Amino acid sequence: MKIVEPYAKIIESELEQLSVYQRIDKCASVCYQRPEKPNDEEARVFCLGIVDRKHWMPLEMAVVHLATTELDVPKSKYITSSRITGETRGKVVISGSIRAFLEAEYPNTEQSLRFLAHEFPLFFGEDIRDTYVKFARPDQIPWYHKHVAVRIVTNRAISHQLVRHRPCAILQESQRFCRYDGERFDGEVSFVRPGWVSPAFSRGYNPLLKLWRDDMMGAERRYFNRLDKGLQPQQARGVLPNECKTELIMYASLPEWLHILNTDTMRCSKHADPEMRRIMIPLREEFMAKYPEADWSKGEGA
């Protein structure tokens, strides 16, 4: 068995360097715990598979910001629009994921759809670019349109709590597709050390660590035994405990992160699970340092 420490870390600046295809591929790679595709071409092939299978969830992992006209605001609860500060002629920023734009209704004009079709024909089907629509410049994007991706390593009990936040886009390591006796996992199951178990044997004895390790090793043994008997990972995983390690990419707007990281009511509050607070309190500090434009004093969104 492997013992891992939990963490939550902002990975937005790393993802921003990638093409939309590579970004989607990298986020989806967490499900299979596979390496990301080596280049844009390979990532496009992966995205094509997503489109063919109509498995559109990973397309939520890329939010684009367009500068367009007030008339061109698609109808969708997943697309946010705001007037561009200083513009007088009805210009707006609209922000939404590739999926949101794909599934939106376009009641007035389809300018943004045509623009996206020109930029991303793989998702939208090729079209002639409408030159009036552009990607919004960074200075035109209000803070409450920004979306931030976070990589989280935690246990399965905490991940279950995290996926309850419905406005987030989340991709998670799959215990159906990952086979922990394989080479990719060095033939070991990983478990997250709970905060109540100190990491080392002090003076040779740590009864809680021993208790916990024995429990986890027993679960690993039962899991491998099921695989040895020919069961599939999705059947063998039934004996894995809540303290099994998992990994997620969680992507949400800044106002949603303000809500999730609220210190009075949500995941940083004294009512939250200590294992949740263990990763969310440092994450809140990282957010406050990286996104000071959001109002962190209230804990909630503006």
Ligand SMILES: Cc1cc2nc3c(=O)[nH]c(=O)nc-3n(C[C@H](O)[C@H](O)[C@H](O)COP(=O)(O)OP(=O)(O)OC[C@H]3O[C@@H](n4cnc5c(N)ncnc54)[C@H](O)[C@@H]3O)c2cc1C
């Ligand atoms: C300390 C703590 C203890 C908890 N204990 C429990 C527990 O014992 N049992 C339990 O089941 N959960 C528990 N939860 C989870 C909690 O009930 C919520 O599911 C979780 O906090 C996510 O809530 P949310 O409002 O942030 O997100 P969501 O519930 O996803 O809501 C986000 C937004 O989505 C919208 N929305 C989405 N779907 C709908 C809909 N169908 N109808 C109306 N509006 C919708 C709303 O506008 C809402 O503002 C607990 C959470 C915390 C922090």
